[in-house]
Amino acid sequence: MLMRLSQIPWNTLKETPADAEVVSHQLLLRAGLVRRLTAGIFTWMPFGLKVLRKVEAVVREEMNRAGAVEVLMPAVQPAELWQETGRWDRYGDLLLRIRDRHERDYCFGPTHEEVITEVARRELRSYRQLPVNYYQIQTKFRDEIRPRFGLMRAREFIMKDAYSFHLDQASLETTYQAMAEAYARIFRRLGLRFRSVEADSGEIGGARSQEFHVLAESGEDAIAWCDGDSYAANIEMAAALPPSAPRPDPSAALAKVATPKSRSIDEVAAELKVAPERCVKILVVEGTDGGVVALALRGDHSLNAAKAQRLSQVKTPLTLASPERVTSATGAPTGFVGPVGLRVPLIADHSALAIADFVAGANEAGFHHTGVNWGRDTPVPAAADLRNVVAGDPSPGGGGALAIARGIEVGHIFQLGDKYSRAMNAVVLDEDGKERPTIMGCYGIGVSRIVAAAIEQNHDANGIVWPGPMSPFDVTLLVLNPKNAEAVTAAAESIYVQLSGAGLDVLLDDRDARPGVKFAEADLLGVPHRLVVGDRGVREGLVEYRNRASGAEEKVAIDDVGKFILARLSTAAAA
Ligand code: ATP
Ligand code: MG
Numbered sequence: 001m002l003m004r005l006s007q008i009p010w011n012t013l014k015e016t017p018a019d020a021e022v023v024s025h026q027l028l029l030r031a032g033l034v035r036r037l038t039a040g041i042f043t044w045m046p047f048g049l050k051v052l053r054k055v056e057a058v059v060r061e062e063m064n065r066a067g068a069v070e071v072l073m074p075a076v077q078p079a080e081l082w083q084e085t086g087r088w089d090r091y092g093d094l095l096l097r098i099r100d101r102h103e104r105d106y107c108f109g110p111t112h113e114e115v116i117t118e119v120a121r122r123e124l125r126s127y128r129q130l131p132v133n134y135y136q137i138q139t140k141f142r143d144e145i146r147p148r149f150g151l152m153r154a155r156e157f158i159m160k161d162a163y164s165f166h167l168d169q170a171s172l173e174t175t176y177q178a179m180a181e182a183y184a185r186i187f188r189r190l191g192l193r194f195r196s197v198e199a200d201s202g203e204i205g206g207a208r209s210q211e212f213h214v215l216a217e218s219g220e221d222a223i224a225w226c227d228g229d230s231y232a233a234n235i236e237m238a239a240a241l242p243p244s245a246p247r248p249d250p251s252a253a254l255a256k257v258a259t260p261k262s263r264s265i266d267e268v269a270a271e272l273k274v275a276p277e278r279c280v281k282i283l284v285v286e287g288t289d290g291g292v293v294a295l296a297l298r299g300d301h302s303l304n305a306a307k308a309q310r311l312s313q314v315k316t317p318l319t320l321a322s323p324e325r326v327t328s329a330t331g332a333p334t335g336f337v338g339p340v341g342l343r344v345p346l347i348a349d350h351s352a353l354a355i356a357d358f359v360a361g362a363n364e365a366g367f368h369h370t371g372v373n374w375g376r377d378t379p380v381p382a383a384a385d386l387r388n389v390v391a392g393d394p395s396p397g398g399g400g401a402l403a404i405a406r407g408i409e410v411g412h413i414f415q416l417g418d419k420y421s422r423a424m425n426a427v428v429l430d431e432d433g434k435e436r437p438t439i440m441g442c443y444g445i446g447v448s449r450i451v452a453a454a455i456e457q458n459h460d461a462n463g464i465v466w467p468g469p470m471s472p473f474d475v476t477l478l479v480l481n482p483k484n485a486e487a488v489t490a491a492a493e494s495i496y497v498q499l500s501g502a503g504l505d506v507l508l509d510d511r512d513a514r515p516g517v518k519f520a521e522a523d524l525l526g527v528p529h530r531l532v533v534g535d536r537g538v539r540e541g542l543v544e545y546r547n548r549a550s551g552a553e554e555k556v557a558i559d560d561v562g563k564f565i566l567a568r569l570s571t572a573a574a575a
Pocket of ligand 1: 151154155158409410411446
């Protein structure tokens with residue numbers, strides 16, 4: 001397919017838009033791929049849409065290959081369905097609620113478990129129709145509290161969502177595995193560096209779940225992984241193993257010291273000249289029984305909210321107690337709470353429990369204790385894994401140390417079990433003619449987020465550097481304002497006939513513009529292969545080739561250009 005730039009309005013921006021915080025958002029706007037309509041809502045402009053369609057095509061092919069069948073469900077969903085599962089109330093403010101002229105309630109779907117389960121309970125009658133895996137590529141709306149980062153966290157976005165139905169768990173496992181493999185193929189084919197990680201199944205409920213992350217510095221998620229044993233988990237999930245060495249015996253005496261200026265661990269550590277890992281900090285959070293709960297962590301560690309929420313004593317969502325509640329429950333303001341004489345229930349992280357002679361708040365404004373020891377000065381509290389793992393922690397897989405990388409969640413697969421089918425009575429008749437709720441799985445890919453994630457991972461100072469399979473074009477062909485216009489135009493025609501004959505997507509820059517502008521805009525758009533035709537080259541029968549990623553340049557005979565580009569595309573695909 002050929003597009004002539006002289007016939008398509010295309011506006012790029014030289015300046016970085018002030019409201020775009022991350023590089024993908026900046027480059028999507030600067031390269032004219034999307035335009036913002038309002039917060040978190042975008043129009044796909046022609047070249048951006050080409051990228052989106054390429055991603056969709058790979059997703060569709062791999063879903064079909066894995067045996068899923070495509071449907072298209074409505075965006076607008078009646079409230080009654082969501083009331084059946086209880087999510088009309090529970091889903092909260094992410095749900096965009098709308099009302100029609102008859103005063104009936106609807107939402108704009110943020111996800112489609114309810115709708116597909118309604119389809120399934122009507123269409124699926126017998127175990128003989130199972131398993132089945134329905135998927136769609138469709139527009140979702142989530143009223144995100146802070147729509148930002150452009151396509152990465154939009155309000156309106158495009159998702160591929162799939163839902164599978166099974167008679168039993170074993171069948172679900174098979175499809176879940178097939179989806180995990182299809183996802184890996186999709187991200188590999190798109191040319192992205194990614195990792196699949198064990199994930200928290202969170203709100204959606206159910207048993208196992210796995211996320212797929214595109215690796216990029218700007219990722220909102222931290223993932224822990226170990227090369228030695230291929231362990232990989234979202235930081236929310238990654239287990240911190242209890243230290244293997246036993247707690248040392250006390251050697252210091254308990255003492256109370258004045259620390260009037262110090263509230264944070266860093267301030268206390270600096271004032272008392274101890275390392276933060278020799279301190280214990282206490283976080284006071286709301287409990288499930290109406291009171292508060294104290295959580296103890298080593299000074300250099302951070303609380304993992306997902307882990308804390310899994311404790312039965314701790315209220316979900318995790319809520320820090322207000323300063324007034326902290327003072328009335330402990331007698332000390334935040335920053336001076338400690339385990340000695342503490343009057344509220346205390347749960348300690350394994351690592352905090354493994355140290356002796358530590359520093360902690362004295363439950364009195366302006367004072368800390370030094371030389372604190374569990375068991376001697378305080379009862380030994382209940383132990384739990386409460387902290388985020390850090391680089392260097394032992395891998396739960398046993399194969400060495402954990403490393404931390406940043407990732408952008410682009411896919412998520414879940415085993416749902418019978419949560420939705422039971423709530424909505426989606427049953428089939430089994431071999432014995434008995435009704436059984438179906439077992440479900442669900443599988444999402446952030447199709448539009450992939451476009452942004454690819455840019456986060458692949459860009460340089462001059463613009464986007466598309467992985468070939470996602471690029472809006474395979475080749476840009478620049479025609480530099482020729483003196484001998486006829487000969488150069490003829491050469492350009494012959495080149496793009498060769499290229500489009502080979503099935504390649506070509507952007508012909510035949511605008512009446514300065515060469516410098518054409519070069520800069522070609523770099524910004526980030527098409528992997530660039531060809532330049534000009535007067536001199538045409539006289540010699542040559543075009544100039546430049547590779548966007550490596551910057552390598554070469555002169556190529558005009559007659560060989562088709563073969564030359566094809567050879568480069570196939571090496572890229574094989575790599
Ligand atoms: P996140 O944790 O990033 O909010 P999620 O876990 O709520 O995402 P899922 O319900 O798992 O999202 O949705 C499936 C996929 O849809 C996600 O893996 C992600 O790629 C994409 N997605 C979710 N929310 C957005 C959004 N606001 N903008 C763009 N893509 C999104
Ligand atoms: Mg998710």
